[in-house]
Amino acid sequence: MFPKVTRLGAVLYAGPMKVDFYFPPSPPDGAVELARNAQKMGYDGFFSTETQYDPFLPLAFAADAAPGLELGTAIAVAFPRSPMVTAMTSWDLARLSKGKFLLGLGTQIRAHITRRFSTEWGNPGSRLRDYILAVRAIWDTWQNSTPLDHDGEFYKFSLMTPFFDPGPIPHPDIPVYIAGVGPYLSSLAGEICDGFHVHPFHTAAYLDEIVLPNMTKGAEAAGRSIDDVERTTTVFVMTGDSDSEVEQAMAPVRQQISFYASTPSYRPVLEASGWDFGDELHSMSKRGQWAEMADVVPDEAVLDVGVAAPIDKLGQAIKDRYGNRVQRVGFYTVGSTMGIDPDALQQVITDLQS
DSSP states (O other): OOOOOEEETTEEEOOOOEEEEEEOSSOGGGHHHHHHHHHHHTOSEEEEOOSSSOSSHHHHHHHHHOTTSEEEESOEESTTSOHHHHHHHHHHHHHHTTSOEEEEEEOOOHHIIIIISOOOOSOHHHHHHHHHHHHHHHHHHHHHOOOOOEEOSSOEEOOOOGGGOOOOOSOOOOOEEEEESSHHHHHHHHHHOSEEEEOSSOOHHHIIIIIHHHHHHHHHHTTOOGGGSEEEEEEOEEOOSSHHHHHHHHHHHHHHHHHHHTSGGGHHHHHHTTOOOHHHHHHHHHTTOTTTGGGGSOHHHHHHHSEEOOGGGHHHHHHHHHTTSOSEEEEOSTTSSTTOOHHHHHHHHHHHHO
16 A cells, blocks of 8 residues: 555645755764754754764764754664664664664665675675664663573574663664665565665656555565655755756756666666666766766656755655655755755745645
């Protein structure tokens, strides 16, 4: 069963959305000022990513600086960290944030797991499922003094002594989100997760044909509803005060799309819309033709992956695109809110939340 929406023509209309600020890659203490500003601007959440810096540390600063915001990793790479390590860091952040922490996990890809992190890779979907169950078993032990006894396919935990047990906290039900692009992880989110981070490289067609049906399938198999899983994404937005500024904002988004579309693992996104330029982009990337790749991406793809609208119409344009496909959004920094007047951006946030 798909999320219930009201259709007017070909457009999906839904209720209010949450709007999240995404902390740009920078030293963790920079989260203090940006979290305070995000709370002042009216954002609902503050998410950090794992790129050049640890994804958890900025949230400790943000928890103190902006207690009104939800805080989350979007995402932390799971496999380089023992589930015990992730469970403990999450437990501390749930305590610091008074229950506003959302744990977001992702698999990354083989090359990064084996060569950048020098840890094991194999059966990433099944491994992530076991990982989540292990983390929750650890939390249950700390909160309810349940004997630790997780005997999974990839992870086994059976020892927790009082010396290493942090004990219960006031808000122990930490939501777990995962990120993914394919059928398996969409189904896994429906089966056992509280939320799903939709990769920014997507289209409405891909959500309707791949993500939502598989999420529904996983949810129903577990006796749940897709409505039990909060969907969130960042949006490539192309905006400005005039049509010419909107058109100019398409260029960096087109370049970013060409990068994603050159990767074979994202090919299903192209196939959902009948686009066949993936092979050409992949070949160009192997030749190092990064600058020229954007020329291969047609306007149709840019406008289907991103949302283009003048700043005063941007909030409604995002809601028209997503309807009830997702419940919370952020702005992808490429071609989006850079240089936009703060008052105009604040109105976009209000429009999305209304």
